[in-house]
Amino acid sequence: xxxxxxxxxxxxxxYATPARRRGYINAMRQIAAVRAPGHRARxxxxxxxxxxxxxxxxxxxxxxxxxxxxxxxxxxxxxxxxDADYHEQWATLSDTLDGLVLTGLHRDKRRPxxxxxxxxxxxxxxxxxSAGRPVLLHSMEHGLVPVLDCRxxxxxxxxxxxxxxxxxxxxxxxxxxxxxxxxxxCPADFxxxxxxxxxxxxxxxxxxxxxTHPFTPPP
Numbered sequence: 136x137x138x139x140x141x142x143x144x145x146x147x148x149x150y151a152t153p154a155r156r157r158g159y160i161n162a163m164r165q166i167a168a169v170r171a172p173g174h175r176a177r178x179x180x181x182x183x184x185x186x187x188x189x190x191x192x193x194x195x196x197x198x199x200x201x202x203x204x205x206x207x208x209x210x211x212x213x214x215x216x217x218d219a220d221y222h223e224q225w226a227t228l229s230d231t232l233d234g235l236v237l238t239g240l241h242r243d244k245r246r247p248x249x250x251x252x253x254x255x256x257x258x259x260x261x262x263x264x265s266a267g268r269p270v271l272l273h274s275m276e277h278g279l280v281p282v283l284d285c286r287x288x289x290x291x292x293x294x295x296x297x298x299x300x301x302x303x304x305x306x307x308x309x310x311x312x313x314x315x316x317x318x319x320x321c322p323a324d325f326x327x328x329x330x331x332x333x334x335x336x337x338x339x340x341x342x343x344x345x346x347t348h349p350f351t352p353p354p
Contacts, residue, residue, distance in 0.1 A: 160312060
């Protein structure tokens with residue numbers, strides 16, 4: 136049963152069911168198994184407008200690079216031509232990416248575990264999740280968190296719909312889902328946690344069931 140309430144009497148490390156977490160770990164292992172030796176993962180950091188102009192921008196980049204030390208980290212400034220159509224460029228870029236890192240539009244200091252993605256970031260997330268590639272949410276307080284483990288809630292209406300993500304209350308960097316994603320993106324620097332090394336049967340249609348469903352729920 137998926138945990139939906141922050142019950143204070145039991146640890147809350149994920150809003151995903153154990154079965155979906157195992158499926159995610161198995162999917163990350165499959166990606167790592169077929170990656171060419173020496174391949175340097177390309178990861179796009181999707182940021183809200185204006186974030187790169189804020190004083191803590193470099194600190195945030197340093198935090199992500201510390202968590203993903205061997206990847207090629209791209210952002211809007213390094214990956215896109217501002218004079219060309221974004222959607223066409225994203226369609227081309229997304230095919231070359233191994234992963235995606237997101238951060239929210241704004242943050243309520245009273246709810247530091249919540250982040251809200253704008254319409255573009257939400258669509259970028261859907262693209263990458265649908266392709267079965269790791270997607271991580273970044274916060275300065277919690278570091279990198281697999282979006283799979285966050286609680287999603289759609290906010291607003293199309294075409295301006297946003298996605299609010301809540302990081303689990305008892306989130307820890309040692310969670311096996313994160314370790315599996317890190318081992319996939321940084322194979323020379325990270326190894327899956329013990330739980331991630333267990334054999335998990337791959338079910339037919341698992342990618343759409345355990346990855347896409349939480350982020351594209353029916354109205």
